[in-house]
Amino acid sequence: MGDETKDKEAPAALRVKIKLGDAVIGPGKIMLLGLLEEEGGISAAARRLGLTYRRAWYLIDTVNQATGRAVVATSVGGPGGGGAKLTEFGRELVQRYRDNLARLDKESREFLDWLDQCSKN
Amino acid sequence: MGDETKDKEAPAALRVKIKLGDAVIGPGKIMLLGLLEEEGGISAAARRLGLTYRRAWYLIDTVNQATGRAVVATSVGGPGGGGAKLTEFGRELVQRYRDNLARLDKESREFLDWLDQCSKN
DNA sequence: AGTCGTTATGTTTTTTTTGACATAGCGATT
DNA sequence: AATCGCTATGTCAAAAAAAACATAACGACT
Numbered sequence: 001m002g003d004e005t006k007d008k009e010a011p012a013a014l015r016v017k018i019k020l021g022d023a024v025i026g027p028g029k030i031m032l033l034g035l036l037e038e039e040g041g042i043s044a045a046a047r048r049l050g051l052t053y054r055r056a057w058y059l060i061d062t063v064n065q066a067t068g069r070a071v072v073a074t075s076v077g078g079p080g081g082g083g084a085k086l087t088e089f090g091r092e093l094v095q096r097y098r099d100n101l102a103r104l105d106k107e108s109r110e111f112l113d114w115l116d117q118c119s120k121n
Numbered sequence: 122m123g124d125e126t127k128d129k130e131a132p133a134a135l136r137v138k139i140k141l142g143d144a145v146i147g148p149g150k151i152m153l154l155g156l157l158e159e160e161g162g163i164s165a166a167a168r169r170l171g172l173t174y175r176r177a178w179y180l181i182d183t184v185n186q187a188t189g190r191a192v193v194a195t196s197v198g199g200p201g202g203g204g205a206k207l208t209e210f211g212r213e214l215v216q217r218y219r220d221n222l223a224r225l226d227k228e229s230r231e232f233l234d235w236l237d238q239c240s241k242n
Numbered sequence: 243a244g245t246c247g248t249t250a251t252g253t254t255t256t257t258t259t260t261g262a263c264a265t266a267g268c269g270a271t272t
Numbered sequence: 273a274a275t276c277g278c279t280a281t282g283t284c285a286a287a288a289a290a291a292a293c294a295t296a297a298c299g300a301c302t
Contacts, residue, residue: 015138015145016225020236021130043278052261057280067240074279077269081277089239100232104137104225111221115141118210119188164248173291178250195249198299202247 012115014108016101023066029059030097033090036060036072041083067093133236135229137222144187150180151218154211157181157193162204188214 017026035045046056063071071090076082086094138147156166167177184192192211197203207215 009142013140015140017136018236019134019136020240024136069240076279079270082279096232096235100229103228107224107228108221111217114217115139119141119190162248176290197249200300203249
């Protein structure tokens, strides 16, 4: 022992989503979009996140419909079977979401610290 | 007719939650806590939100456990059957959450406007 | 002692969400 | 034209979340 505060708890963290129409865009979909761009395809991104292609496609489609714009551009067939990448709009969406999130994190710092301080002990 | 942009969509909105331990505190639980204070009891608050007492109690208990502190103080029996109100900590939690949310809303204004602007049309 | 409205919980059913399969089409490359 | 990895969807099972139901106890007040 000698460890007074044995709180295994991770610190309080923000969970920011954007409600757009009837859908919700949060860290999961943004991460998926980011990986998609990185990997050059939906299936590769899905693999990295440990989810099925089916679901990944569904998530992406949700964003497409919610925004009313194409977030990813796909190509079927061809070398490697095909692929997908973010559209200009998609890239901007991801970037803006992340920028915004970073600012919100900073803005919430004090609140989160207060929470950690007085909850875990 | 005459209505060019027939977008019934509500504007994009933030959905901020706080992950604390393994639980998550968001607008729903905060609203419940607020109404609880307003109404002076769990059941009254639950009624106002259209959810069962069972669930309301469960939600509150979640917050209690996540923070590791009592957020509400209840009394059973007595005049009116009993009641519940926020503890000092509970009140502060609600207030700080709301304050924080208001700031995040402001901080996200531009992002949300951008989203509305380029999604719905 | 009996009634009342409330807190507190256990149990079960229903709904929603997520995951798993299955299949089809595409286009370049062999 | 046969193969390959990918996109695109339909369908069904499983898991998780929410709702519904069912009691029990409590304390004031009649």
